[in-house]
Amino acid sequence: xxxxxxxxxxxxxxxxxxxxxxxxxxxxxxLKVGVLFFRDEYDIELSFDxxxxxxxxxxxxxxxxxxxxxxxxSDDSFILQQLTCELLSDGVAAIFGPSSKATSDIVAIxxxxxxxxxxxxxxxxxxxxxxxxxxxxxxxxAPSVAMISxxxxxxxxxxxxxxxxTIVYETKAGLTRLQDLMNINNLNFDLIKLRYIxxxxxxxxxxxxxxxxxxxxHKIILDCDANSLQTLFETAKEFKLFTLFKYWxxxxxxxxxxxxxxxxxxxxxxxITSVRLKLVEDNPFSRKKTRxxxxxxxxxxxxxxxxLMYDAVVLYAxxxxxxxxxxxxxxxxxxxxxxxxxxxxxxxxxxxxxxxxTISEDDVxxxxxxxxxxxxxxxxxxxxxxxxxxxxxxxxxxxxKPDGSLSPPTSLQAALGGATSTAPDFSLARKxxxxxxxxxxxxxxxxxxxxxxxxxxxxxxxxxxxMQKLADLMEFNYEFLVERTxxxxxxxxxxxxxxxxxxxxxxAHIAISDITITQxxxxxxxxxxxxxxLGISILYYRRKPAAKNPYAFxxxxxxxxxxxxxxxxxxxxxxxxVLARFSHHEWTNPNPTESxxxxxxxxxxxxxxxWLMIGSIMQQGCDILPKGPPMRILSSMWWFFTLMMVNAYVxxxxxxxxxxxxxxxxxxxSSLIDQSKVKYGTLSGGSTSVYFSESNETxxxxxWNQMISFTPSAFTSSNKEGVDRVRKEExxxxxxxxxxxxxxxxxRSCDLKQVGSQFGEKHYALAVPLGAEYRSNxxxxxxxxxxxxELFNLKRRWWKPRDEINCTRPTDNDGDELSIIELGGVFLxxxxxVLVSFIIGICEFLWNVQTVAAEEKTTxxxxxxxxxxFVLKFWITKKPAKISESTKSSISSKxxxxxxxxxxxxxxxxxxYVSGRSRRTTKSKTSHHERVRERxxxxxxxxxxxxxxxxxxxx
Numbered sequence: 001x002x003x004x005x006x007x008x009x010x011x012x013x014x015x016x017x018x019x020x021x022x023x024x025x026x027x028x029x030x031l032k033v034g035v036l037f038f039r040d041e042y043d044i045e046l047s048f049d050x051x052x053x054x055x056x057x058x059x060x061x062x063x064x065x066x067x068x069x070x071x072x073x074s075d076d077s078f079i080l081q082q083l084t085c086e087l088l089s090d091g092v093a094a095i096f097g098p099s100s101k102a103t104s105d106i107v108a109i110x111x112x113x114x115x116x117x118x119x120x121x122x123x124x125x126x127x128x129x130x131x132x133x134x135x136x137x138x139x140x141x142a143p144s145v146a147m148i149s150x151x152x153x154x155x156x157x158x159x160x161x162x163x164x165x166t167i168v169y170e171t172k173a174g175l176t177r178l179q180d181l182m183n184i185n186n187l188n189f190d191l192i193k194l195r196y197i198x199x200x201x202x203x204x205x206x207x208x209x210x211x212x213x214x215x216x217x218h219k220i221i222l223d224c225d226a227n228s229l230q231t232l233f234e235t236a237k238e239f240k241l242f243t244l245f246k247y248w249x250x251x252x253x254x255x256x257x258x259x260x261x262x263x264x265x266x267x268x269x270x271x272i273t274s275v276r277l278k279l280v281e282d283n284p285f286s287r288k289k290t291r292x293x294x295x296x297x298x299x300x301x302x303x304x305x306x307x308l309m310y311d312a313v314v315l316y317a318x319x320x321x322x323x324x325x326x327x328x329x330x331x332x333x334x335x336x337x338x339x340x341x342x343x344x345x346x347x348x349x350x351x352x353x354x355x356x357x358t359i360s361e362d363d364v365x366x367x368x369x370x371x372x373x374x375x376x377x378x379x380x381x382x383x384x385x386x387x388x389x390x391x392x393x394x395x396x397x398x399x400x401k402p403d404g405s406l407s408p409p410t411s412l413q414a415a416l417g418g419a420t421s422t423a424p425d426f427s428l429a430r431k432x433x434x435x436x437x438x439x440x441x442x443x444x445x446x447x448x449x450x451x452x453x454x455x456x457x458x459x460x461x462x463x464x465x466x467m468q469k470l471a472d473l474m475e476f477n478y479e480f481l482v483e484r485t486x487x488x489x490x491x492x493x494x495x496x497x498x499x500x501x502x503x504x505x506x507x508a509h510i511a512i513s514d515i516t517i518t519q520x521x522x523x524x525x526x527x528x529x530x531x532x533x534l535g536i537s538i539l540y541y542r543r544k545p546a547a548k549n550p551y552a553f554x555x556x557x558x559x560x561x562x563x564x565x566x567x568x569x570x571x572x573x574x575x576x577x578v579l580a581r582f583s584h585h586e587w588t589n590p591n592p593t594e595s596x597x598x599x600x601x602x603x604x605x606x607x608x609x610x611w612l613m614i615g616s617i618m619q620q621g622c623d624i625l626p627k628g629p630p631m632r633i634l635s636s637m638w639w640f641f642t643l644m645m646v647n648a649y650v651x652x653x654x655x656x657x658x659x660x661x662x663x664x665x666x667x668x669x670s671s672l673i674d675q676s677k678v679k680y681g682t683l684s685g686g687s688t689s690v691y692f693s694e695s696n697e698t699x700x701x702x703x704w705n706q707m708i709s710f711t712p713s714a715f716t717s718s719n720k721e722g723v724d725r726v727r728k729e730e731x732x733x734x735x736x737x738x739x740x741x742x743x744x745x746x747x748r749s750c751d752l753k754q755v756g757s758q759f760g761e762k763h764y765a766l767a768v769p770l771g772a773e774y775r776s777n778x779x780x781x782x783x784x785x786x787x788x789x790e791l792f793n794l795k796r797r798w799w800k801p802r803d804e805i806n807c808t809r810p811t812d813n814d815g816d817e818l819s820i821i822e823l824g825g826v827f828l829x830x831x832x833x834v835l836v837s838f839i840i841g842i843c844e845f846l847w848n849v850q851t852v853a854a855e856e857k858t859t860x861x862x863x864x865x866x867x868x869x870f871v872l873k874f875w876i877t878k879k880p881a882k883i884s885e886s887t888k889s890s891i892s893s894k895x896x897x898x899x900x901x902x903x904x905x906x907x908x909x910x911x912x913y914v915s916g917r918s919r920r921t922t923k924s925k926t927s928h929h930e931r932v933r934e935r936x937x938x939x940x941x942x943x944x945x946x947x948x949x950x951x952x953x954x955x
Contacts, residue, residue: 028062031094032068032091032092034090035095035097036071036083036087037097037098038102043303043305047305051313061321062325063325077104077106080106081110085110088114089337091332091335092116093332094119094316095107096119096309096313100122108120108135112137114333115347117349117356119315120139122142122308123173137349137353138379139315139316143382145176146380147381147382149179149181150180152180152275153184154400155249162771163185163191164185165219166195167193167194168195168211169196169197174224175223177223193215197232204235207235208239208241211239216504219249220241220246226257229259230260237268242267242270244427245270245506248270248273250272253277253304255391256274256394257302261393269427270427271427272427273388276304276389277385279302280367280371299369314364315356322355324348372401383402387409392427430477432479433476434509435508436507437512437513438499438513440718443461443463443512443514445459465798466785474774481502485498486515488686499511500767506769510778511767512766516688526775527765529765529779530765536760537736538736539726539737540731540754556649557652568641574609575634576613576631577609579631580626583631585627588602603624608624611624617642666734667755669756672703680733680734681707681715681733682735688736688737692707716735719737727751734755738762739754744799766778849867
């Protein structure tokens, strides 16, 4: 079975050889191909020879190629025409070259006229549409200029994200490869600058000085020959164009073969990248060559033109084989350049060219050197892959593909790229950021002992601590660059100053302070995520609280009103007494049990009348009231008077206390705008002033118009100046500022306060130059600090004062709360009344002691002691008539040995004594009344008729 399979295979091979021999006329067909070289293109010639050598040694290829070489001494179209005609007369089936050193397309024109395929392997400017017909026989295996330009656009725009850069080019042809880059920023062409090296050929230092100091450029696209890099770089290094955060993109596809890697040292810390054609990866299992030939070194160094020459040969040879081996009869080309020579174009050449447009990289043998090989219908190569790599270390970063995608290099590519690197990548060294800031509490301050400190140790504040935490997270170093202001734009020139200017000029990498994110600033710098949220409010002076008036309850009435009120009360008291004596209704029987009393009494004496007056004013009433119509009318009028006076007093008291609480002329932005006593302003050129100037809201627009009209100017050059002005003018100036700085100052000053609620939400963030690639890392680090609560702790640390400040800060209210001081007079009046009542009571007590001592015939001390002891016994509610004897009996009974007997006897004596005293007192009173009645009867007998009439009247 095995031998049968072998026989069948040999039979198939014999049949194939027979038919191949029949259609080709027997044996291998030999094709002549011509090539045009310039004298110094030794590497390209080696590649040309190597490619045909590999093809001719392939026994199964079916064609044999014979090469005819011509050398061009100079770029002369006449010489090129002569050499091309010589090749045609030699019967060549294709012409390779010349390279782009030839400026004339005479070879393409002759090839197009004769039908001979023309192979190009170097850059060529794409022909206009009307000239494509003149180059139908030309195929270029080098990437088309249009596709290279689009590739650079895609890399710079989408991969790098550059919107602003400077293009430095060496030749006009080089600028053609970069034409799409000039369309990256259509809105502002000033962001993309062009510099032609030829204009600075007398002194390249002028070029780089202008780039560094005038343009302040940090992103440079350089298109120049690889051999020119060393001179250009050594000159640019003098102007610090290779420091950190400088970016270079080198467009030459042979940059990796320049002297850059030899001159690379720690001074080149910039990020330098370049591109080159992606080669087909070698088979890792192929046998290694024992002897390295010159052509092997050329291929391993990835020199572009020799590699493209190799691919051109492979492409043509495979297309020619595919076409010629299918022909029944092959006719060699016999072309002449003479115009009088009657000849037709070689028809097989046209078929070979069309075949080259259909061949893919999987259809050729030997394989192409470059990846993704495809020729379009115009003979231009539009399919290729590019490696984006670092020419300083030969490290491959990503692979660009024609669809715009980027893919990481394979492990084999990365290994090969890293293996050839002999120097460290200094661009990856620990970076040192220049951080722009300004002195502003509490963000950035000098320590108290800063004079004894050096460097970073003399600074403290929120910004210092925040930068240290970011540096720990991202592992970078930093230095502070102190500026005077955050930065504002000059409306006349459009130029910025302060920290923003430093970022624009790339003299600083980060700006940190109370920098608010605004639209105007976002046009010139980028911002990280916010690290603090805030708003705008009104800073105002807190007046020292006025001394509290303990007699504030007297303020509703003027002094003369109080005097007249007291005088009116006294007069009304006297009028009551007088009118009561006139009115017979007020004379009453003092003993209701007697139907025929001997005398009548009038209760409206001075004391009772005064009590009624007081009870009416206090709205408490009285236990005695008038009975007669005149007295009732007089009482009603007095009650009406007191009603009006009390209501007026209460109303005026509430209004007076409310007015005392209104210490501010305004309580919001609207009321601040409506008043005219207090001027107000903001930080000049700051985000707060921009907020008011650009707002379309009515109140904010009115506020801005008022601020710009104030004289002297209401704007300040710093927040500190605004705070000092609020203190200095003591209520005549208010400062509109951000709530974070406001709260910091209020915490440390007892004479400042915030009026109204905050408005206009704003955010603080770190500012970085436009397009800074480390912005995202800073944002991520800020989010981490926020999630850990460290941003909150930082703010609490620097906003709360270290030393406790004791400020008496009364709460602003609407007047419905009274302090103890304002009501102190009421308490004093109460205390005074209590004191007076007790004094009078004590006086009555002592007077009663004197009376008891006289009536009971005892000493004043015994009577005082007896009365005082009874007063202190609160549990006794009944008082004996003769208190001194009762006390003596009680004391003697306590000293007796027989307490129960003596206590009963003492009780009996006290009871009998009280009964006897009561009887004596009653008898004394009765005898006294009898004597009075006897005198009255005698008086009545003498005036009998008058008494009877008077008695009837009173009844």
